[in-house]
Amino acid sequence: MTDQWEKNLACASQCGRCHQPLPSFGQRILSVFDHEPICLDCKRKEETRADYQEASREMIGRCMADTEAQYSDPGGYCYFHFYPFSCNNE
Numbered sequence: 841m842t843d844q845w846e847k848n849l850a851c852a853s854q855c856g857r858c859h860q861p862l863p864s865f866g867q868r869i870l871s872v873f874d875h876e877p878i879c880l881d882c883k884r885k886e887e888t889r890a891d892y893q894e895a896s897r898e899m900i901g902r903c904m905a906d907t908e909a910q911y912s913d914p915g916g917y918c919y920f921h922f923y924p925f926s927c928n929n930e
């Protein structure tokens with residue numbers, strides 16, 4: 841149960857922004873704005889937004905609170921907003 845979010849997010853088959861296909865072994869990263877899995881091109885664009893730093897700080901606070909209530913691994917969920925990961929560990 842606790843790793844359900846990991847399946848939903850890590851194994852998304854397309855980018856939440858540009859809808860480019862994301863192969864299961866390909867790298868993706870979570871958006872700090874809406875927690876969608878997105879491709880690394882879209883992440884680079886996201887990072888250039890003027891409100892990115894503010895959204896990052898807000899996201900950390902919010903995701904720690906959210907994941908503490910719902911999941912057993914808050915650190916991992918927050919971590920994936922800043923470090924690319926892939927879905928090849930099944």
Ligand SMILES: [Zn+2]
Nearest residue numbers: 855858879882
């Ligand atoms: Zn994309």
